[in-house]
Amino acid sequence: MGVVIVQAIACCRIFSKLFRVMIRDNLNQGAVDCPDSVSLRMLRRMQEGSMANRDAIVSYCEDLLLSSHYQDYCPNGLQIEGKSNITRIVSGVSACQALLDAAIKQHADMILVHHGYFWKNDSRVITGYAKKRIQTILQHDVNLLAYHLPLDGHAILGNNAQLANVMQWAIEGSMHSTCGRDLGLFGHLQQPCSALDLQSKLNKNLAHDPLMIAKNPNTQIKRIAWCSGAAGDDIHHALALGVDAFVTGEPAERLYHIAQETGIVFYAAGHHATERYGVQALGHHLSEHFGIQHTFIDIPCPI
Numbered sequence: 105m106g107v108v109i110v111q112a113i114a115c116c117r118i119f120s121k122l123f124r125v126m127i128r129d130n131l132n133q134g135a136v137d138c139p140d141s142v143s144l145r146m147l148r149r150m151q152e153g154s155m156a157n158r159d160a161i162v163s164y165c166e167d168l169l170l171s172s173h174y175q176d177y178c179p180n181g182l183q184i185e186g187k188s189n190i191t192r193i194v195s196g197v198s199a200c201q202a203l204l205d206a207a208i209k210q211h212a213d214m215i216l217v218h219h220g221y222f223w224k225n226d227s228r229v230i231t232g233y234a235k236k237r238i239q240t241i242l243q244h245d246v247n248l249l250a251y252h253l254p255l256d257g258h259a260i261l262g263n264n265a266q267l268a269n270v271m272q273w274a275i276e277g278s279m280h281s282t283c284g285r286d287l288g289l290f291g292h293l294q295q296p297c298s299a300l301d302l303q304s305k306l307n308k309n310l311a312h313d314p315l316m317i318a319k320n321p322n323t324q325i326k327r328i329a330w331c332s333g334a335a336g337d338d339i340h341h342a343l344a345l346g347v348d349a350f351v352t353g354e355p356a357e358r359l360y361h362i363a364q365e366t367g368i369v370f371y372a373a374g375h376h377a378t379e380r381y382g383v384q385a386l387g388h389h390l391s392e393h394f395g396i397q398h399t400f401i402d403i404p405c406p407i
Protein backbone atom coordinates (compact mmCIF):
# COMPACT_ATOMS: atom_id res chain seq x y z
CA MET A 105 0.00 0.00 0.00
CA GLY A 106 2.82 2.36 0.99
CA VAL A 107 4.56 1.69 -2.35
CA VAL A 108 1.33 2.53 -4.26
CA ILE A 109 1.01 5.87 -2.39
CA VAL A 110 4.66 6.76 -3.11
CA GLN A 111 4.17 5.88 -6.82
CA ALA A 112 0.95 7.94 -6.95
CA ILE A 113 2.75 10.96 -5.44
CA ALA A 114 5.62 10.52 -7.93
CA CYS A 115 3.10 10.37 -10.82
CA CYS A 116 1.39 13.53 -9.58
CA ARG A 117 4.75 15.31 -9.41
CA ILE A 118 5.67 14.22 -12.94
CA PHE A 119 2.27 15.34 -14.36
CA SER A 120 2.48 18.61 -12.43
CA LYS A 121 5.98 19.22 -13.83
CA LEU A 122 4.82 18.31 -17.36
CA PHE A 123 1.85 20.65 -16.99
CA ARG A 124 4.13 23.50 -15.87
CA VAL A 125 6.47 22.86 -18.82
CA MET A 126 3.49 22.86 -21.24
CA ILE A 127 2.20 26.15 -19.79
CA ARG A 128 5.69 27.70 -19.89
CA ASP A 129 6.18 26.65 -23.51
CA ASN A 130 2.80 28.06 -24.49
CA LEU A 131 3.58 31.31 -22.71
CA ASN A 132 6.94 31.56 -24.43
CA GLN A 133 5.27 31.15 -27.79
CA GLY A 134 3.14 34.22 -26.97
CA ALA A 135 -0.60 34.70 -26.97
CA VAL A 136 -2.43 32.96 -29.79
CA ASP A 137 -5.81 33.80 -31.22
CA CYS A 138 -7.88 31.11 -29.59
CA PRO A 139 -10.04 31.07 -26.44
CA ASP A 140 -7.11 29.46 -24.57
CA SER A 141 -5.05 32.63 -25.07
CA VAL A 142 -7.23 34.46 -22.52
CA SER A 143 -6.59 31.84 -19.83
CA LEU A 144 -2.90 31.72 -20.79
CA ARG A 145 -2.70 35.47 -20.37
CA MET A 146 -4.36 35.18 -16.95
CA LEU A 147 -1.87 32.46 -15.99
CA ARG A 148 0.99 34.64 -17.20
CA ARG A 149 -0.27 37.46 -14.99
CA MET A 150 -0.69 35.15 -11.99
CA GLN A 151 2.90 34.02 -12.50
CA GLU A 152 4.16 37.59 -12.82
CA GLY A 153 2.65 39.10 -9.71
CA SER A 154 -0.44 40.25 -7.92
CA MET A 155 -3.30 42.46 -8.98
CA ALA A 156 -4.41 45.78 -7.56
CA ASN A 157 -7.70 47.57 -7.80
CA ARG A 158 -7.71 50.60 -10.10
CA ASP A 159 -9.67 52.82 -7.70
CA ALA A 160 -7.31 51.92 -4.85
CA ILE A 161 -4.35 53.05 -6.98
CA VAL A 162 -6.07 56.31 -7.98
CA SER A 163 -7.06 57.08 -4.41
CA TYR A 164 -3.55 56.25 -3.14
CA CYS A 165 -2.04 58.63 -5.73
CA GLU A 166 -4.43 61.39 -4.69
CA ASP A 167 -3.33 61.06 -1.05
CA LEU A 168 0.33 60.84 -2.06
CA LEU A 169 0.44 63.73 -4.55
CA LEU A 170 -2.39 65.86 -3.11
CA SER A 171 -3.45 66.41 -6.70
CA SER A 172 -6.78 68.03 -5.88
CA HIS A 173 -4.86 70.86 -4.14
CA TYR A 174 -3.43 72.01 -7.50
CA GLN A 175 -5.00 74.47 -9.93
CA ASP A 176 -3.77 72.87 -13.12
CA TYR A 177 -4.19 73.17 -16.88
CA CYS A 178 -5.55 69.63 -17.12
CA PRO A 179 -7.40 67.12 -14.92
CA ASN A 180 -5.08 65.15 -12.63
CA GLY A 181 -5.84 61.52 -11.77
CA LEU A 182 -7.87 59.06 -13.82
CA GLN A 183 -8.46 60.70 -17.21
CA ILE A 184 -9.90 57.67 -19.04
CA GLU A 185 -11.40 54.71 -17.19
CA GLY A 186 -10.52 51.17 -18.20
CA LYS A 187 -10.53 47.75 -16.50
CA SER A 188 -10.70 47.59 -12.71
CA ASN A 189 -7.97 44.98 -12.08
CA ILE A 190 -4.41 46.16 -12.61
CA THR A 191 -1.40 43.88 -12.88
CA ARG A 192 0.86 45.98 -15.10
CA ILE A 193 1.49 49.72 -15.30
CA VAL A 194 3.39 51.22 -18.21
CA SER A 195 4.62 54.75 -17.62
CA GLY A 196 5.87 57.40 -20.06
CA VAL A 197 6.28 61.16 -20.25
CA SER A 198 3.48 61.93 -22.74
CA ALA A 199 0.41 59.93 -23.78
CA CYS A 200 1.30 60.02 -27.48
CA GLN A 201 0.16 57.30 -29.89
CA ALA A 202 3.59 55.64 -29.85
CA LEU A 203 3.44 55.23 -26.08
CA LEU A 204 -0.11 53.83 -26.23
CA ASP A 205 0.87 51.29 -28.90
CA ALA A 206 3.99 50.20 -27.00
CA ALA A 207 2.06 49.93 -23.72
CA ILE A 208 -0.66 47.79 -25.29
CA LYS A 209 2.00 45.52 -26.80
CA GLN A 210 3.25 45.00 -23.25
CA HIS A 211 -0.28 44.17 -21.98
CA ALA A 212 -0.56 47.30 -19.83
CA ASP A 213 -3.74 47.67 -17.78
CA MET A 214 -2.87 51.23 -16.81
CA ILE A 215 -0.83 53.89 -18.62
CA LEU A 216 0.68 56.44 -16.25
CA VAL A 217 1.89 59.74 -17.74
CA HIS A 218 2.98 63.25 -16.86
CA HIS A 219 1.35 64.80 -19.95
CA GLY A 220 -2.14 63.41 -20.48
CA TYR A 221 -5.13 64.87 -22.33
CA PHE A 222 -7.89 67.48 -21.98
CA TRP A 223 -5.64 70.56 -21.66
CA LYS A 224 -7.21 73.96 -21.04
CA ASN A 225 -6.71 75.15 -24.62
CA ASP A 226 -7.50 71.85 -26.35
CA SER A 227 -10.29 71.65 -28.88
CA ARG A 228 -13.51 70.38 -27.30
CA VAL A 229 -14.22 67.98 -30.16
CA ILE A 230 -12.52 64.59 -30.52
CA THR A 231 -11.33 64.17 -34.10
CA GLY A 232 -8.21 63.11 -36.02
CA TYR A 233 -5.21 62.12 -33.87
CA ALA A 234 -7.22 62.68 -30.66
CA LYS A 235 -9.91 60.24 -31.83
CA LYS A 236 -7.27 57.64 -32.71
CA ARG A 237 -5.59 57.91 -29.30
CA ILE A 238 -8.82 57.70 -27.30
CA GLN A 239 -10.13 54.90 -29.52
CA THR A 240 -6.93 52.91 -28.86
CA ILE A 241 -7.34 53.33 -25.11
CA LEU A 242 -11.05 52.44 -25.06
CA GLN A 243 -10.70 49.48 -27.43
CA HIS A 244 -8.12 47.91 -25.13
CA ASP A 245 -9.95 48.84 -21.92
CA VAL A 246 -6.79 50.49 -20.57
CA ASN A 247 -6.79 53.16 -17.86
CA LEU A 248 -5.09 56.50 -18.50
CA LEU A 249 -3.76 58.05 -15.31
CA ALA A 250 -2.08 61.47 -15.57
CA TYR A 251 -0.35 63.73 -13.07
CA HIS A 252 0.97 67.08 -14.25
CA LEU A 253 1.88 69.79 -11.70
CA PRO A 254 1.46 67.43 -8.71
CA LEU A 255 4.18 65.28 -10.24
CA ASP A 256 6.48 68.27 -10.74
CA GLY A 257 6.07 69.40 -7.17
CA HIS A 258 6.23 66.22 -5.04
CA ALA A 259 9.11 66.48 -2.56
CA ILE A 260 10.50 62.99 -3.28
CA LEU A 261 8.89 61.54 -6.42
CA GLY A 262 8.49 64.84 -8.28
CA ASN A 263 10.34 65.75 -11.48
CA ASN A 264 12.34 68.45 -9.70
CA ALA A 265 13.36 66.28 -6.76
CA GLN A 266 14.28 63.45 -9.13
CA LEU A 267 16.24 65.84 -11.37
CA ALA A 268 18.33 66.76 -8.32
CA ASN A 269 19.05 63.02 -7.82
CA VAL A 270 20.06 62.49 -11.42
CA MET A 271 22.31 65.59 -11.41
CA GLN A 272 23.51 65.11 -7.80
CA TRP A 273 22.45 68.61 -6.80
CA ALA A 274 22.00 69.34 -3.09
CA ILE A 275 18.50 70.72 -2.39
CA GLU A 276 18.28 73.72 -0.07
CA GLY A 277 14.65 74.69 -0.55
CA SER A 278 11.73 75.18 -2.90
CA MET A 279 11.28 77.97 -5.42
CA HIS A 280 8.04 79.72 -6.30
CA SER A 281 6.69 79.09 -9.80
CA THR A 282 4.64 81.23 -12.13
CA CYS A 283 1.81 78.65 -11.86
CA GLY A 284 1.27 79.89 -8.31
CA ARG A 285 2.88 77.08 -6.30
CA ASP A 286 6.37 76.17 -5.12
CA LEU A 287 7.24 73.65 -7.82
CA GLY A 288 10.89 74.48 -8.49
CA LEU A 289 13.86 73.90 -6.21
CA PHE A 290 17.15 75.60 -5.46
CA GLY A 291 20.41 74.37 -3.98
CA HIS A 292 24.06 73.95 -4.82
CA LEU A 293 26.39 71.74 -6.84
CA GLN A 294 28.46 69.19 -4.91
CA GLN A 295 31.50 70.55 -6.77
CA PRO A 296 31.37 74.09 -8.21
CA CYS A 297 32.24 74.09 -11.91
CA SER A 298 32.25 76.33 -14.96
CA ALA A 299 29.08 77.01 -16.95
CA LEU A 300 30.56 74.93 -19.78
CA ASP A 301 31.25 71.97 -17.48
CA LEU A 302 27.69 72.07 -16.18
CA GLN A 303 26.45 72.04 -19.78
CA SER A 304 28.47 68.85 -20.43
CA LYS A 305 27.18 67.22 -17.26
CA LEU A 306 23.57 68.00 -18.18
CA ASN A 307 24.22 66.53 -21.60
CA LYS A 308 25.71 63.36 -20.14
CA ASN A 309 23.26 62.74 -17.29
CA LEU A 310 20.05 63.66 -19.16
CA ALA A 311 21.07 62.21 -22.54
CA HIS A 312 20.07 65.49 -24.20
CA ASP A 313 22.15 68.34 -25.61
CA PRO A 314 21.14 71.44 -23.60
CA LEU A 315 20.98 75.00 -24.86
CA MET A 316 23.16 77.28 -22.70
CA ILE A 317 22.92 81.08 -22.57
CA ALA A 318 25.96 82.38 -20.71
CA LYS A 319 27.44 85.85 -20.95
CA ASN A 320 30.69 84.22 -19.86
CA PRO A 321 30.95 80.43 -20.39
CA ASN A 322 33.66 80.26 -17.72
CA THR A 323 31.39 81.67 -15.01
CA GLN A 324 31.72 79.52 -11.88
CA ILE A 325 28.45 77.86 -10.95
CA LYS A 326 27.89 77.02 -7.32
CA ARG A 327 24.29 77.87 -6.49
CA ILE A 328 21.55 76.77 -8.85
CA ALA A 329 17.75 76.80 -9.22
CA TRP A 330 15.67 74.56 -11.44
CA CYS A 331 12.14 73.77 -12.55
CA SER A 332 11.44 71.07 -15.14
CA GLY A 333 9.41 71.42 -18.34
CA ALA A 334 8.29 74.79 -19.73
CA ALA A 335 9.10 76.94 -16.69
CA GLY A 336 11.34 79.54 -18.37
CA ASP A 337 9.59 82.48 -16.73
CA ASP A 338 10.62 81.12 -13.34
CA ILE A 339 13.97 82.76 -14.16
CA HIS A 340 12.56 85.76 -12.23
CA HIS A 341 12.28 83.65 -9.07
CA ALA A 342 15.80 82.29 -9.68
CA LEU A 343 17.12 85.86 -9.99
CA ALA A 344 15.41 86.79 -6.72
CA LEU A 345 17.24 83.89 -5.04
CA GLY A 346 20.59 85.19 -6.35
CA VAL A 347 21.70 81.84 -7.82
CA ASP A 348 24.41 81.51 -10.49
CA ALA A 349 22.37 79.37 -12.90
CA PHE A 350 18.80 78.45 -13.73
CA VAL A 351 17.78 75.21 -15.46
CA THR A 352 14.44 74.44 -17.08
CA GLY A 353 13.30 72.33 -20.02
CA GLU A 354 12.23 74.70 -22.80
CA PRO A 355 13.70 78.06 -23.84
CA ALA A 356 11.80 81.22 -24.80
CA GLU A 357 13.18 84.10 -26.84
CA ARG A 358 12.94 86.63 -24.00
CA LEU A 359 15.14 84.50 -21.73
CA TYR A 360 18.20 85.09 -23.90
CA HIS A 361 18.17 88.82 -23.17
CA ILE A 362 17.40 88.40 -19.47
CA ALA A 363 20.37 86.02 -19.10
CA GLN A 364 22.67 88.38 -21.03
CA GLU A 365 21.65 91.40 -19.01
CA THR A 366 21.71 89.83 -15.54
CA GLY A 367 24.63 87.40 -15.92
CA ILE A 368 22.63 84.39 -14.69
CA VAL A 369 23.51 81.30 -16.75
CA PHE A 370 20.40 79.83 -18.37
CA TYR A 371 20.03 76.22 -19.53
CA ALA A 372 17.15 74.72 -21.51
CA ALA A 373 17.91 71.07 -20.84
CA GLY A 374 14.90 69.61 -22.67
CA HIS A 375 11.23 69.50 -21.65
CA HIS A 376 11.08 65.74 -22.19
CA ALA A 377 14.58 65.17 -20.80
CA THR A 378 13.88 67.02 -17.54
CA GLU A 379 10.52 65.27 -17.05
CA ARG A 380 11.50 61.65 -17.55
CA TYR A 381 12.14 60.96 -13.92
CA GLY A 382 9.03 61.84 -11.89
CA VAL A 383 6.73 59.44 -13.71
CA GLN A 384 9.35 56.67 -13.46
CA ALA A 385 9.70 57.24 -9.73
CA LEU A 386 5.91 57.20 -9.23
CA GLY A 387 5.49 54.06 -11.36
CA HIS A 388 8.25 52.31 -9.43
CA HIS A 389 6.72 53.39 -6.11
CA LEU A 390 3.26 52.09 -7.12
CA SER A 391 4.82 48.83 -8.26
CA GLU A 392 6.45 48.32 -4.86
CA HIS A 393 3.45 49.47 -2.85
CA PHE A 394 0.87 47.34 -4.69
CA GLY A 395 3.16 44.46 -5.74
CA ILE A 396 2.35 44.95 -9.43
CA GLN A 397 4.48 45.20 -12.58
CA HIS A 398 5.82 48.50 -13.86
CA THR A 399 7.76 49.37 -17.01
CA PHE A 400 8.86 52.84 -18.13
CA ILE A 401 8.89 53.36 -21.90
CA ASP A 402 10.91 56.28 -23.19
CA ILE A 403 9.48 57.60 -26.45
CA PRO A 404 12.25 59.95 -27.62
CA CYS A 405 11.39 63.64 -28.05
CA PRO A 406 14.00 66.28 -29.00
CA ILE A 407 12.09 69.17 -27.33
Ligand SMILES: [Zn+2]
Nearest residue numbers: 333334375379
Ligand atom coordinates in the same frame (compact mmCIF):
# COMPACT_ATOMS: atom_id res chain seq x y z
ZN1 LIG B 1 5.76 69.23 -18.93
